[in-house]
Amino acid sequence: ILNVEQSPQSLHVQEGDSTNFTCSFPSSNFYALHWYRWETAKSPEALFVMTLNGDEKKKGRISATLNTKEGYSYLYIKGSQPEDSATYLCAHNTGNQFYFGTGTSLTVIP
Amino acid sequence: EAGVAQSPRYKIIEKRQSVAFWCNPISGHATLYWYQQILGQGPKLLIQFQNNGVVDDSQLPKDRFSAERLKGVDSTLKIQPAKLEDSAVYLCASSLSIRDYEQYFGPGTRLTVT
Numbered sequence: 001i002l003n004v005e006q007s008p009q010s011l012h013v014q015e016g017d018s019t020n021f022t023c024s025f026p027s028s029n030f031y032a033l034h035w036y037r038w039e040t041a042k043s044p045e046a047l048f049v050m051t052l053n054g055d056e057k058k059k060g061r062i063s064a065t066l067n068t069k070e071g072y073s074y075l076y077i078k079g080s081q082p083e084d085s086a087t088y089l090c091a092h093n094t095g096n097q098f099y100f101g102t103g104t105s106l107t108v109i110p
Numbered sequence: 111e112a113g114v115a116q117s118p119r120y121k122i123i124e125k126r127q128s129v130a131f132w133c134n135p136i137s138g139h140a141t142l143y144w145y146q147q148i149l150g151q152g153p154k155l156l157i158q159f160q161n162n163g164v165v166d167d168s169q170l171p172k173d174r175f176s177a178e179r180l181k182g183v184d185s186t187l188k189i190q191p192a193k194l195e196d197s198a199v200y201l202c203a204s205s206l207s208i209r210d211y212e213q214y215f216g217p218g219t220r221l222t223v224t
Contacts, residue, residue: 004152006152011190027121031209032211034211035215036215041119041216041217042218043113043114043214043217044201044216046212046213046214047180049211049212052212083117089152089153091152093211095209096166096208097155097158097166098155099152100145100152100153100154101152102150102151102152103152104123
């Protein structure tokens, strides 16, 4: 079983603050790195799929970077809004299986 | 496009009872996954199907858990008998194929075993 670790475990920020989370994963058997946003009582929603070392992806105020050589990815949220409150999950995809981290729970305080 | 459907959304049972969950994947998706997410942990793969065949069930507790996908479309996951430690969210996901980058998740079934 591959260890995928996320930090911090939880985070409270004020509306308008920018924030970032970390996902670390084994650099071996790398196929893709996935970020998901999971709101309570809803389906996890795919944010990014990243496959190449040095990848940077952006969707609105959210962006992510990938370093496959050292085994980490950062997720950034610029100008956090209350609707960004959710759990952010990363998953290491080996091509055969997804290994999920425990998630970072973000609460944005109005 | 309709998403992955799961039912029930919530279930409360007593230990030693049986329970079944149902999943309807996105139309045309050959690969179906069942995950167990215990509070404070990341989702853990229980079983993966390619059409109606099992690809990986190495982490499925086979003494009490079973799953089937008889016609390669819908799937059911059963627990018999349930234990307290089975309390979790059970997520179903589907993808076009095994090596497809995208997995699409259902809303999950939250199981509480008392």
